[in-house]
Amino acid sequence: MTLTTDQENAVLDRIIGERRSCRKFTEKVPTDEQVEGILHAGLHAPFAAAAVGNSEDYFRRFVVVRKGSKAMKELAPLVFNEVVKMGGDLERAAAGNAGLRSQAAGFMNRLAAIKGMGMLPGVGTAPFYIVAAEKKGFPPVELQSLAHCMENMWLKATALGLGFQIVSVTAQMADNKEFCRILGLEHGKWALMGCAIGYPAEALSPSIRLSVREVTSWPA
Ligand SMILES: Cc1cc2nc3c(=O)[nH]c(=O)nc-3n(C[C@H](O)[C@H](O)[C@H](O)COP(=O)(O)O)c2cc1C
Incomplete structure (x- = not known):
């Protein structure tokens, strides 16, 4: 079936509107084909060609870690410890800095x-x-390139009816040698970003934002 341009746009607008952060997942496991479809979308996101230049290493890689796998058991405590360390570092930095304390309060509570x-x-x-x-x-x-990559993956996951959660502490794990070893990535060479994928455990409303007119100016 061939869709008209209007129909294609309606589908794209629906998917953009339905993209939400999912933080609870069911036990049902998406198929490897679905995961590969999401990675395909991520691979087709833009990359900073002038910045990475030509080399034997391709500019982007993915590592898929399954729940319950040996790799997951090894890396989950490393990621958790990084969050605890971040919280401790931030508490110490904010102790003598009222401005930082008030600015970072929400993030510190989350940690x-x-x-x-x-x-x-x-x-x-x-x-x-x-x-x-x-x-x-x-x-x-x-990290900018990875944000584009994540957004493409997020929209594809949404189109597949799957839930998606950004795991942004993954960026800090790029400095962790053991984490990189588990993933088979050469330490120091790669920036990282991560996400969780599965079936959503609860239905989420479409995304709610101000109208475009409320946040846009068109200076003469
Ligand atoms: C740069 C960035 C980092 C984020 N990090 C996390 C995260 O670590 N964990 C999480 O659950 N959500 C994370 N989010 C998701 C935001 O909290 C979420 O997009 C926002 O609350 C709006 O909700 P929505 O995605 O449902 O529209 C992140 C989003 C962005 C853009």
């Missing part, structure tokens, strides 16, 4: 809540924890 849970939601709580790796280049814009 403290994760510490209390004893695990990081998304790493081991969903059927898949996927790490996307972007080759470091100059200027260092790897």
Whole structure:
């Protein structure tokens, strides 16, 4: 069936509107084909060609870690410890800095809540924890490229009826040698970002935002 341009746009608008952060997953495991479809979308997101140049290493890689796998058991405590360390570092930095304390209050509460849970939601709580790796280049814009990659993956997951959660502490794990070893990535060479994927445990409303007119100006 061939869709008209209007129909294709209606589908795209629906998927954009339905994209939400999913933080609770069922035990049902998406198929490997679905996961590969999501990775295909991520691979087709833009990359900073001028920054990474030509080399034998492809600019982007993915590591798919299954819930219950040996790799997941090894890396989940590393990621959790990184969150605890971040929380401790931030508490110390904010102790003598009222401005930082007030600015970072929400984030510090979130880190403290994760510490209390004893695990990081998304790493081991969903059927898949996927790490996307972007080759470091100059200027260092790897994290921007990874954001494009994640958004493509997120929209594809939404189109497949799957839930998606960004696991942003994955970026900090790029400096962790043991984490990189488990993933089979050369330490120091890659920037990282991660996400959790599975079937959503609860229905989420479409995304709610201000209208475009409320946040846009068109200066003369
Ligand atoms: C840069 C960035 C980092 C994020 N990190 C996390 C994260 O670590 N864990 C999480 O559950 N959500 C994370 N999110 C998701 C946001 O909290 C979420 O997009 C926002 O609350 C809006 O909700 P929505 O995605 O349902 O529209 C992140 C989003 C962005 C853009």
